[in-house]
Amino acid sequence: MLQTVQKAAQVLRLFTPQQPEWGVTEVAAALEIPKSGAHALLRTLAAEGLLQRTGNGRYRLGWTLFELSQTLLDSSALLRAARPIMERLVAGWGETTHLAVLVDGQVLYVEKLQGDRALEIVLSGVGKRLPAHCSGVGKVLLAHQPWENVLRIVETTGLVSFTPNTITTVEQLRAELERVRQQGFAYDQEEVMVGLCCAAAPIRDESGQVIAAMSLSVPAYRFYPNQQRLTTAIVDAARRVSEELGYYQEDWAWGNGKRSKSRSSGQATSVLT
Amino acid sequence: MLQTVQKAAQVLRLFTPQQPEWGVTEVAAALEIPKSGAHALLRTLAAEGLLQRTGNGRYRLGWTLFELSQTLLDSSALLRAARPIMERLVAGWGETTHLAVLVDGQVLYVEKLQGDRALEIVLSGVGKRLPAHCSGVGKVLLAHQPWENVLRIVETTGLVSFTPNTITTVEQLRAELERVRQQGFAYDQEEVMVGLCCAAAPIRDESGQVIAAMSLSVPAYRFYPNQQRLTTAIVDAARRVSEELGYYQEDWAWGNGKRSKSRSSGQATSVLT
DNA sequence: CTGCGAGTTCAGTATAACTGAACACAGCCA
DNA sequence: TGGCTGTGTTCAGTTATACTGAACTCGCAG
Numbered sequence: 001m002l003q004t005v006q007k008a009a010q011v012l013r014l015f016t017p018q019q020p021e022w023g024v025t026e027v028a029a030a031l032e033i034p035k036s037g038a039h040a041l042l043r044t045l046a047a048e049g050l051l052q053r054t055g056n057g058r059y060r061l062g063w064t065l066f067e068l069s070q071t072l073l074d075s076s077a078l079l080r081a082a083r084p085i086m087e088r089l090v091a092g093w094g095e096t097t098h099l100a101v102l103v104d105g106q107v108l109y110v111e112k113l114q115g116d117r118a119l120e121i122v123l124s125g126v127g128k129r130l131p132a133h134c135s136g137v138g139k140v141l142l143a144h145q146p147w148e149n150v151l152r153i154v155e156t157t158g159l160v161s162f163t164p165n166t167i168t169t170v171e172q173l174r175a176e177l178e179r180v181r182q183q184g185f186a187y188d189q190e191e192v193m194v195g196l197c198c199a200a201a202p203i204r205d206e207s208g209q210v211i212a213a214m215s216l217s218v219p220a221y222r223f224y225p226n227q228q229r230l231t232t233a234i235v236d237a238a239r240r241v242s243e244e245l246g247y248y249q250e251d252w253a254w255g256n257g258k259r260s261k262s263r264s265s266g267q268a269t270s271v272l273t
Numbered sequence: 274m275l276q277t278v279q280k281a282a283q284v285l286r287l288f289t290p291q292q293p294e295w296g297v298t299e300v301a302a303a304l305e306i307p308k309s310g311a312h313a314l315l316r317t318l319a320a321e322g323l324l325q326r327t328g329n330g331r332y333r334l335g336w337t338l339f340e341l342s343q344t345l346l347d348s349s350a351l352l353r354a355a356r357p358i359m360e361r362l363v364a365g366w367g368e369t370t371h372l373a374v375l376v377d378g379q380v381l382y383v384e385k386l387q388g389d390r391a392l393e394i395v396l397s398g399v400g401k402r403l404p405a406h407c408s409g410v411g412k413v414l415l416a417h418q419p420w421e422n423v424l425r426i427v428e429t430t431g432l433v434s435f436t437p438n439t440i441t442t443v444e445q446l447r448a449e450l451e452r453v454r455q456q457g458f459a460y461d462q463e464e465v466m467v468g469l470c471c472a473a474a475p476i477r478d479e480s481g482q483v484i485a486a487m488s489l490s491v492p493a494y495r496f497y498p499n500q501q502r503l504t505t506a507i508v509d510a511a512r513r514v515s516e517e518l519g520y521y522q523e524d525w526a527w528g529n530g531k532r533s534k535s536r537s538s539g540q541a542t543s544v545l546t
Numbered sequence: 547c548t549g550c551g552a553g554t555t556c557a558g559t560a561t562a563a564c565t566g567a568a569c570a571c572a573g574c575c576a
Numbered sequence: 577t578g579g580c581t582g583t584g585t586t587c588a589g590t591t592a593t594a595c596t597g598a599a600c601t602c603g604c605a606g
Contacts, residue, residue: 002313
């Protein structure tokens with residue numbers, strides 16, 4: 001499992017908006033390795049363009065990461081498919097939509113569109129992470145993971161409490177994820193922030209795998225009166241994105257099993273050819 | 274120089290918009306290493322989130338790269354400082370502006386704004402690379418590199434010819450870069466595409482280092498009549514961005530030496546305290 | 547059913563990476 | 577100005593790492 005590469009990745013993950021610049025000694029202390037080792041890692045990463053040296057011998061993230069990210073976005077159909085549908089959602093409701101993926105057991109926000117009627121959600125943001133057990137998108141994404149994965153995640157990150165409504169026990173989480181998987185959507189009822197609710201639904205790729213989740217965030221006082229309409233709206237929007245990605249659900253409201261056949265192009269594997 | 278990390282970075286750089294998905298065998302062939310080695314690299318990178326496995330055992334870029342890129346953009350003052358000034362430039366001229374950095378001896382486009390009067394420049398694009406010897410931004414960036422670096426770059430990538438005007442000999446390049454450095458801006462006179470010209474100027478950070486270049490691209494028939502005004506416009510815009518980054522040039526038109534003092538905040542190092 | 551090609555695993559060996567101390571350099575305080 | 581503490585950087589020896597190449601499994605096609 002190439003420990004050297006693991007360490008290099010650890011180094012990259014040290015760089016955050018809070019501390020975007022690191023020196024050799026700091027990295028050595030953070031990873032608990034000798035200075036010379038940290039030095040070698042930083043030098044190599046800088047030589048490869050993944051980091052860049054500042055004048056004073058410290059390091060920042062390198063532009064190659066920007067390039068790779070653009071390549072990712074360019075080659076990923078997800079954002080291209082989701083953005084117009086999110087825009088329509090925002091235009092119709094005036095609220096905030098999120099698009100998120102699961103990375104390393106946490107929710108990574110990939111896109112966020114704010115409506116004119118929306119309240120500012122400062123916690124979420126494009127490129128930011130949040131724990132998965134509390135948000136709507138997080139619960140959707142966890143619900144479609146093997147339970148053992150969920151357990152591992154919970155054991156490492158714990159079930160941090162944000163509000164009185166946050167899920168804090170494994171048993172609660174298990175039951176909630178079970179329900180989310182079966183009904184095909186999730187609610188966040190003031191679990192991450194008092195006064196904020198959301199409805200979220202899964203997005204599947206052509207193989208039927210859940211690769212992302214979409215949500216519509218709404219102030220609590222506007223959520224409960226419109227819960228039903230909100231639910232169908234987000235479920236429908238997520239389904240449309242999934243279809244754009246080549247997924248076609250077998251029979252809605254029952255089967256969450258195998259796919260039948262894609263309506264998208266570039267898919268002619270099995271029978272004839 | 275941690276060869277394992279170098280190989281890992283090589284693997285990442287294999288992923289392009291043209292081929293965003295790689296299998297073990299393909300990677301092994303591309304890097305000329307045994308399959309098991311490629312397998313270990315891919316597995317490790319995927320475990321770290323820098324890659325993701327598709328269902329069929331192939332690999333794509335991972336969302337962690339998106340996260341890192343967002344952190345880079347968030348912590349880099351460059352784009353934040355440049356964007357409004359580029360917008361004003363576009364609003365005033367109706368042409369296309371580019372913002373680019375030098376990565377690995379090539380020009381990496383970081384931002385691109387198109388005006389309403391502009392012609393579509395298909396070659397450039399955010400996240401795309403081009404050789405440095407032909408474009409305006411490229412010549413600006415090379416001009417402020419040590420000549421030995423430039424030589425190394427030229428020896429590896431060569432001086433590819435795009436149009437009859439493209440610089441193709443080292444001597445031409447040397448003279449041009451010398452002029453660009455002294456006059457503080459560069460022209461591209463149909464060197465990358467027939468009918469397309471541009472003027473470009475360097476952007477410096479608070480230490481005086483050239484970290485990026487900005488350009489204004491114009492059809493040839495509109496370039497020559499307005500060359501003087503274009504030049505002052507782009508030089509002025511780049512200077513404003515540099516000042517935003519904390520650079521204050523000593524005395525314009527002569528000294529390119531040390532800085533005197535920043536007018537930006539967060540800088541009170543030397544005398545008192 | 548068989549063969550080819552994909553991805554994956556494993557044990558032994560060669561070599562790459564880690565260690566820790568010494569070096570160079572800058573800024574800061576006396 | 578002169579040490580002093582804190583950087584980043586270098587190096588040689590040793591350990592433990594990563595590479596090798598063949599064997600294995602699985603899916604698809606003939």
